[in-house]
Amino acid sequence: MPDFESLLYRFERSISVLGRSKSTFENYARHIASISLHYGKIPAELDPEQIHEYLFMLQKRSKTPSQTYFKHTVYGLRFLLKTEGLAYSFLQLPEIKQDKKLPVVLSKEEVWAMLQHCTLLKHKILIGLLYGCGLRCMEVRSLRLADLDFDRQQVKVVQGKGKKDRYVPLSSHLIRGLKTYISVEKPQDYLFGGQIQGRAGGDFDSRYSQKGVQWAVKEAAKRAGIRKSVCVHTLRHTFATHLLEDGLDIISLKDLLGHENIETTMLYLHIAQNGRLKPFSPLDTLFAQCKPGSK
Known part of the structure; x- marks a missing residue:
């Protein structure tokens, strides 16, 4: 699709310069690619209503309490907006509340x-x-x-x-x-x-x-x-x-x-x-x- 390849290059460059791992890029890139394929255009061209509809679809589809896929999609979009010099408010991304759970510990x-x-x-x-x-x-x-x-x-x-x-x-x-x-x-x-x-x-x-x-x-x-x-x-x-x-x-x-x-x-x-x-x-x-x- 138009502009996706150049977007992905800027995304990878930004993650690398900020010292994040290759696996972080690959993880976030998968989520960016999925939402781009879903709408047929890059996320920066979407409006908040489309983003919320997509995230709602992920929530409905998720079978795990932590909704890991949902959270990583939001994290990927946040990083993408940072790469493009756009504020989080541009897509009105939701806050992700951290789970406050004590870990399982063995005797x-x-x-x-x-x-x-x-x-x-x-x-x-x-x-x-x-x-x-x-x-x-x-x-x-x-x-x-x-x-x-x-x-x-x-x-x-x-x-x-x-x-x-x-x-x-x-x-x-x-x-x-x-x-x-x-x-x-x-x-x-x-x-x-x-x-x-x-x-x-x-x-x-x-x-x-x-x-x-x-x-x-x-x-x-x-x-x-x-x-x-x-x-x-x-x-x-x-x-x-x-x-x-x-x-x-x-x-x-x-x-x-x-x-x-x-x-x-x-x-x-x-x-x-x-x-x-x-x-x-x-x-x-x-x-x-x-x-x-x-x-």
Whole structure:
């Protein structure tokens, strides 16, 4: 359609210059393309009535309480207006209220059960890193052998969310498992490899897939008999909560999680106590409390 290609170029350029990821562009671009195809013209040529009618259609179609597709469409349109130098009021876009929900958190016994019910060493190490280091799904998938420092007992998280590097403690228990895993699986670059798949732009991805990580976590929770709704990020929430309960202070936790603002980290104060200790991995206290014969 007329002007869409040039619009998309400006959109991609704006997102790139502002330091947002390629996946952010691809996500928003899909929503911009959908609304453009629906009306046969670019969103900047639409009026507020058409935008509201389209958003209403998305709400009626959505089957999830969070209406993720609806929200991402609004976010994409906001970014597009910014790209075109137009105010949000140009299309009278609605405000998106943030859900105020406390995260699902597992007990130490439940984490221990998940580790014990992993059928593959790869999955046990994967879950150990997600919980023991508080990693996001993309961060654990992107771990390279070069990021592991066994001597200093640290993991370097390279270009995590917000394109920031950070170091997190690596439990001595996890180091033993990692050495065994590396010896057996012999990874060459990424710690967790997978089938090589093509991506947008002609790139190839040799990392363990996002769906693979999600399946491993859900399968371990299912085998462990956990009734809570468990996803990959649940282990990160549990990491943060357990560290606060074990005495770590909120400022140190903020740095370990890689949060930009302390307000984001303060969420965990609603479900845990905090103290003042040197950063450590919760896997250390997990083994001390839960390993057979330790009590």
